[in-house]
Amino acid sequence: MKYLLLLYFLPLYLFADAKVFVYHRFDDSKHQSTNTSLKELKKQFEYFKTNNYEVVPLEKILTKLQNNEEIPSNWVALTIDDAYKSFYTNGLKLFKEYGYPFTLFVYVEATNDKYGDFMTWDELKETKKYGDIELHSYSHKSLVKLLDEDIEKDTQKAIELFEKNMGYKAKIYSYPYGEYDDRVKNRLKEFDFISILNQNNGSINSKSDIFDINRIALVGNVNIEEKIKYNSLEVEWIEPKEYPKDGILKSIKAKVDPKIEKAKVFVSTYGWQDVKVNNGIIEIQLNKKLNLARNRVAISTDYYTISNKLLIK
Ligand SMILES: [Zn+2]
Secondary structure, eight states, rough: HHHHHHHHHHHHOOOOOOEEEOOOOEOOGGGGEEEEHHHHHHHHHHHHHTTTEEEOOOHHHHHHTTOOOOOOTTEEEEEETTHHHIIIIHHHHHHHHHTOEEEEOOOHHHHHHTTTTBHHHHHHHTTTTEOOOOOOOOOOOOOOSSSHHHHHHHHHHHHHHHHHHHHOOOEEEEGGGGGHHHHHHHHHTTSOOSEEEEESHHHHHHHHOOSBBBEOOOOOSSHHHHHTOOOEOOOOOEEOOSSTTTTTEEEEEEOOOOOEEEEEEEEETTTEEEEEEEEEEEEEEEEEEEOEEEEEEEEETTTEEEEEEEEEO
């Protein structure tokens, strides 16, 4: 019986929806909180290789989404934010060795003003031979904290400088710090990007919103076998939509598949709690004071099938 159960659950866990991962620095021990050592990176690459995951260019996944086609569940795309120098000096060689494509997102001000720790335009142009280079804002401010007009100015400046230096228009955007809300997303959608990437745990399937692509962050030594299990739970969030003005999270209300009977909700610093689902509606009164500047709320059916929302003060 035990074995039968195992057999039943195993395929679900092995391949379920495509995954997009995000890295920051490589073999740069001065910055542990954003670093991936080359030893660790090699371990992850070996895992993809030996478990039949296919590392594809991010654009290949986006094209499937645009065409409303099924996305192979063993596809993995790798992205890197900020364009730190350590990708150029350390990380890139391993990507080349494995022939793994990548998408690198540029913090334009840092590159343009030659901040020491970041890649130069020339290094980015050379790196373009092996992967795609895209946009990660001009000033790397949390867009949630900017007025509409400042989001527009920052993005416009980033687009122009990027095109002038790289010789083509960026078509994909990743949010600084992965921070956004509906307002920020709508402002960004006014530009010509084909896709926008966040930094929430989850996966990509043919129903995913191309302007809200989940990316799983890989930092430090991770259990890649665990990380790759994350799947997106399809949730229509009704409440909350954004950080409440008085800092009190009154309730969570959302729509999920009516077949779901039980779920868990998560609030930063409070942890998980069980919640009943009535005909696809989750509704729970909380009246909890949000304790952090950056709070996460989430709905999950099991630990790995999840929908996240950020509430940023
Ligand atoms: Zn960044």
